[in-house]
């Protein structure tokens with residue numbers, strides 16, 4: 001590992017939060033070094049301040065093509081997890097930012113449950129009482145666990 005890489009990864013906490021809107025991405029890797037006001041991490045490289053998330057991409061995937069910006073799929077500006085980062089054109093980045101804002105304003109429903117299962121037609125149920133969605137996979141898991149917790153459950157009830 002290069003000195004730069006060593007210095008860089010020593011300032012990363014890989015047990016960051018799970019992105020609320022994209023839990024399937026897994027935990028954010030949070031930059032614990034210096035940050036600028038909007039949350040983007042900074043590191044000094046060859047006497048110049050560079051954005052931490054761009055360094056993360058360069059260290060893992062090589063140079064970022066000219067003119068591309070690095071977008072956070074997790075919307076966490078201090079995240080440097082390469083799998084949460086994507087090099088996109090400025091136009092795409094701006095369009096995504098607007099979409100995210102519009103979604104936030106509309107209070108758009110999440111696409112995945114908190115354990116990362118997709119809320120598609122098959123996996124989504126609604127509570128007939130309050131209309132809230134819930135995840136069938138999680139619900140089934142919980143039922144199975146309750147079943148196994150009952151040690152003396154008769155075999156016949158397996159059906």
Ligand SMILES: [Zn+2]
Nearest residue numbers: 028074079084
């Ligand atoms: Zn992230």
Ligand SMILES: [Zn+2]
Nearest residue numbers: 113117135138
């Ligand atoms: Zn679920």
